[in-house]
Amino acid sequence: MSSPWEDKRFAEESLKHIDARFLPGTFQEVSFLERALGLEPKESILDLGCGAGRHAIEFARRGYKVVGIDISPWLLDVARERADKAGVQITCVQGSVANLEELLGEGIAFDGAISICESGFGVLGGWKEDLAFLKGVRAVLKPKRRFVLTTFNGLRRYRQWREGDKRFSFVDGIQKWTTPPDWDGVPLREEERMYIPSEMRMLFEMAGFKDVRIYGCAPGRFEGQPLGIDDIEMMVVGTA
Ligand SMILES: C[S@@+](CC[C@H](N)C(=O)[O-])C[C@H]1O[C@@H](n2cnc3c(N)ncnc32)[C@H](O)[C@@H]1O
Numbered sequence: 001m002s003s004p005w006e007d008k009r010f011a012e013e014s015l016k017h018i019d020a021r022f023l024p025g026t027f028q029e030v031s032f033l034e035r036a037l038g039l040e041p042k043e044s045i046l047d048l049g050c051g052a053g054r055h056a057i058e059f060a061r062r063g064y065k066v067v068g069i070d071i072s073p074w075l076l077d078v079a080r081e082r083a084d085k086a087g088v089q090i091t092c093v094q095g096s097v098a099n100l101e102e103l104l105g106e107g108i109a110f111d112g113a114i115s116i117c118e119s120g121f122g123v124l125g126g127w128k129e130d131l132a133f134l135k136g137v138r139a140v141l142k143p144k145r146r147f148v149l150t151t152f153n154g155l156r157r158y159r160q161w162r163e164g165d166k167r168f169s170f171v172d173g174i175q176k177w178t179t180p181p182d183w184d185g186v187p188l189r190e191e192e193r194m195y196i197p198s199e200m201r202m203l204f205e206m207a208g209f210k211d212v213r214i215y216g217c218a219p220g221r222f223e224g225q226p227l228g229i230d231d232i233e234m235m236v237v238g239t240a
Pocket of ligand 1: 003005006018022048049050051052053054055069070071072075095096097098115116117118119120121123124
């Protein structure tokens with residue numbers, strides 16, 4: 001399935017938004033993630049859907065060994081440039097997070113993994129693909145190490161639904177997205193599976209994660225706070 005993120009202009013436009021809205025909160029987010037993942041100095045971390053590398057670079061600044069995977073070659077070029085400018089090293093791998101074994105090879109194991117801000121999960125084709133992704137992440141984590149994922153809180157979307165809203169199928173939990181009418185070029189489309197927290201717990205447990213915890217979160221506010229029903233995003237933490 002093709003992703004709008006493979007379109008350079010879409011990635012460029014989105015990065016402007018990410019830089020303006022999310023970049024300022026990155027330091028706080030990484031400080032929380034370090035603790036949530038229980039990382040020790042110099043350990044290794046896998047950033048799934050790393051984009052322009054805002055978390056990857058901040059982790060590298062703090063001395064961790066970082067591998068970032070993203071589907072957008074253009075965003076990975078930006079990540080490499082920004083890492084060079086920051087004087088740190090990150091390893092960038094281009095491809096879909098659906099193909100972790102193929103991208104990373106056999107036998108690799110990380111001390112922690114993150115997937116922050118709707119970075120692949122939910123847009124891989126459906127719950128079976130999302131479950132396969134979670135199993136893939138579990139397989140590249142060392143035993144007892146953790147994975148932190150942030151994604152949309154489906155509860156909010158169900159509550160927002162009104163008669164006639166054809167963009168969200170509440171039967172399937174699928175949100176349809178397309179580029180706005182003023183988008184100049186071939187329209188881009190995507191279908192995203194919106195999960196409610198109990199489904200997230202189920203998927204994580206089916207993938208073999210233990211001690212699954214679900215929190216609320218917002219850009220620059222990763223605090224392990226209780227999830228509110230109208231929070232835009234939720235955070236899921238699981239232990240391999
Ligand atoms: C909203 S951005 C977030 C980027 C980054 N995690 C951050 O917080 O700044 C979503 C990212 O997911 C990437 N992405 C989307 N689908 C993907 C897939 N199937 N495999 C790898 N990366 C994917 C996009 O290219 C984009 O960089």
